[in-house]
Structures are given as C-alpha cells and as structure tokens.
Amino acid sequence: MxxxxxxxxxxxxxxxxxxxxxxxxASTTWWETPGATCxxxxxxxxxxxxxxxxxxxxxxxxxxxxxxxxxxxxxxxxxxxxxxxxxxxxxxxxxxxxxxxxxxxxxxxxxxxxxxxxxxxxxxxxxxxxxxxxxxxxxxxxxxxxxxxxxxxxxxxxxxxxxxxxxxxxxxxxxxxxxxxxxxxxxLVVQHTRELIPIQTWWNDSTGIATESPGGMGSAYNWSGYADSEGLDIDISTLNCPESAKFIECLQEAGVVDRVEIYVPDSEYxxxxxxxxxxxxxxxxxxxxxxxxxxxxxxx
Known part of the structure; x- marks a missing residue:
C-alpha cells in the first residue's frame, strides 16, 4: 500500500x-511581453x-x-x-x-x-x-x-x-x-484510411509548392503507392522513371492518375x-x- x-x-x-x-x-504572445522568458x-x-x-x-x-x-x-x-x-x-x-x-x-x-x-x-x-x-x-x-x-x-x-x-x-x-x-x-485492430490524391497535386506537394501531410498530425502506419483512373494499384517499380521533372510525365504515360496514401488517422486512437x-x-x-x-x- x-x-x-x-x-x-x-x-x-x-x-x-x-x-x-x-x-x-503555451501562449503565442509570450515573446511580445517585455522581460518574459520561455x-x-x-x-x-x-x-x-x-x-x-x-x-x-x-x-x-x-x-x-x-x-x-x-x-x-x-x-x-x-x-x-x-x-x-x-x-x-x-x-x-x-x-x-x-x-x-x-x-x-x-x-x-x-x-x-x-x-x-x-x-x-x-x-x-x-x-x-x-x-x-x-x-x-x-x-x-x-x-x-x-x-x-x-x-x-x-x-x-x-x-x-x-x-x-x-x-x-x-x-x-x-x-x-x-x-x-x-x-x-x-x-491491425483499427480501420485504415485510403486517400487518393491527384498525381499533379501530390507532385506539387512533394516539390514544395504546397505542404500538407496526408492524415494530418499524429497519423501513423503510412503506406503509399499509385493508382489508375479506377483506383486500382499500379506497380511503378518496373517503369524506370527518371528522378527529375519528367518523373510525373512518366507516371502519367503509364496510366497513373492518383497517388495512394494509406494511413491510420489519430482519431482512431x-x-x-x-x-x-x-x-x-x-x-x-x-x-x-x-x-x-x-x-x-x-x-x-
């Protein structure tokens, strides 16, 4: 006891x-107060x-x-x-x-x-x-x-x-x-979210034009891939796409329409x-x- x-x-x-x-x-204005420290x-x-x-x-x-x-x-x-x-x-x-x-x-x-x-x-x-x-x-x-x-x-x-x-x-x-x-x-005990992101939007995010993490803060067990217009997964490992500005064009020529993001959102905790x-x-x-x-x- x-x-x-x-x-x-x-x-x-x-x-x-x-x-x-x-x-x-925690205050967002503490640095504006004279003499305040954090x-x-x-x-x-x-x-x-x-x-x-x-x-x-x-x-x-x-x-x-x-x-x-x-x-x-x-x-x-x-x-x-x-x-x-x-x-x-x-x-x-x-x-x-x-x-x-x-x-x-x-x-x-x-x-x-x-x-x-x-x-x-x-x-x-x-x-x-x-x-x-x-x-x-x-x-x-x-x-x-x-x-x-x-x-x-x-x-x-x-x-x-x-x-x-x-x-x-x-x-x-x-x-x-x-x-x-x-x-x-x-x-394995909670439902995963499968999100389809247009390939051009995803490319803009990954190159710094926009920044938004799929699933938001706190998401976990992330997995990513690519899908065609019907949402079916496409394996790009055999495409040999160049790591350059032509990468997105290579994916589109192979029929890739969306980037697939699978994750567990924090709301499942x-x-x-x-x-x-x-x-x-x-x-x-x-x-x-x-x-x-x-x-x-x-x-x-």
Missing amino acids: VGTVALVASGGLALAVIVLLIPSC ELEPARTLWGLYQIALLVLPVVAGAVLGAVTFGPDKEHRTQVYALTQSVTRIRWWTIKVLIVAAPVFTAVALLGTATLWVVDSASDSIIWAPRLTSPGFDILGLIPATRFLVVYAAAAAAALLWRTVGGVVTGLVAAGILIAGTTLLQP PQMMLIISGFNLIIAVALLAAGAQTLRRRDL
Whole structure:
C-alpha cells in the first residue's frame, strides 16, 4: 500500500510540475511581453524521464509484486498453514491477488489517464507523444495498467511453481512477449484510411509548392503507392522513371492518375487503446485462471 501511494504521489507530482511549466510557453504572445522568458528544457527533460518511468515501472512492478505475492509462501511452505485455517485455496489466492494487484492497477490506470489528458492538452512544442505508436501509445490511457496486470498474473502463477526468482523471470519474459505482440497487433485492430490524391497535386506537394501531410498530425502506419483512373494499384517499380521533372510525365504515360496514401488517422486512437487494453485484460484473466488452477496441485 505504501508503494502504491508513493507511485501515485511521485507520478502526480511530476505531471503537476510539467503542467505548471507549460503555461509560460503555451501562449503565442509570450515573446511580445517585455522581460518574459520561455524555458522549454525543464518541462521537456522531466517529460522524457516521466515517459521512461511510466514505460518501465509498471512492467517491473508487475514482475516483482507478482513473484513476491506467492513466492515466499512457496519457499517457506507458509501456505500449508494458511490453507488449514478453513480457507479454501481459491479464496486464499483471490484475496492475496486483490490486496496486492488492485491498488497498483488502479493507481497506474489513473496515471495513464492523467498522462493522456496532459498530452491532449499541452502544446506539441513542449510535450509530443504520438498516440498511435510507441513509446507514446505505451504510456497513455489504460495500456500501462493492463500491462502491469498481465505481467503480475504471469509472475504470480509462475511463483507458485518456481518460487520468487522464477516468478520474476517469467514476468519479465511475459512482458517482452506482450509488448512485441501488441506492437505488431496495433495497426491491425483499427480501420485504415485510403486517400487518393491527384498525381499533379501530390507532385506539387512533394516539390514544395504546397505542404500538407496526408492524415494530418499524429497519423501513423503510412503506406503509399499509385493508382489508375479506377483506383486500382499500379506497380511503378518496373517503369524506370527518371528522378527529375519528367518523373510525373512518366507516371502519367503509364496510366497513373492518383497517388495512394494509406494511413491510420489519430482519431482512431481511442478505439485502438480500448481494443489493446481489452486484449491485455483477457490475457491477464487467463493467466490468473491458470494460477488458480495451479492450486489444485497436491504439492502446494
């Protein structure tokens, strides 16, 4: 409980300091005020450290807390005494999990939600965290809390079999697999936008006549190509078009009418976050169920 309070207090304090540093630089007219200054580095430095902490600490805390929830009982055989006091194995498991995991899960969920609010509210010149890709995605909303729960569940179940050290190692391995898996899954769970840009308009943009990024600020998982008048993709790899002013003419002669831009817009973030968080929760519940099933072993 003390650790949970310390986690919330330190995270909240860091966010509060960041927010306090923002107003002096967020104004678009601060430089017009005589004697006014804008110190960006303190907020940026603190923000960088905060991101690292919120990325690493939930995973490490999940592995350690999961292992020590049951590891010492396994090592000293104290669970034998506990299970002879008219306490069922499932109840013993459930109470210990709730006492340890629930406060930390709630605290990290609050920090993740507060961090998302700060990112959405702050100036991009001070705090920039793309919501759709790592590391921004990994520290916002419910992602840190649900990752903690998965790692905790894996470590707790493993500690019943392989004691404290085995639980910590299993939790960290589970964290690596989870992060890699969900990173690959992220662009697959939301709808991509396919935008057709007239080839001449795209050429003007790319040569500096106009500048407008497809998908807008915060879009991710971009892919581009070319299409004919019916919107069908055209492979230009075999055209050998020159990289000069005649490039556009070469494309047009090959039947290219539009530039194809495929991307995930930033507006898809809430859906992506909720789907991945739900996926994490399903894994956590499955691991907790596996741990409860382990209690049926007679050597426990």
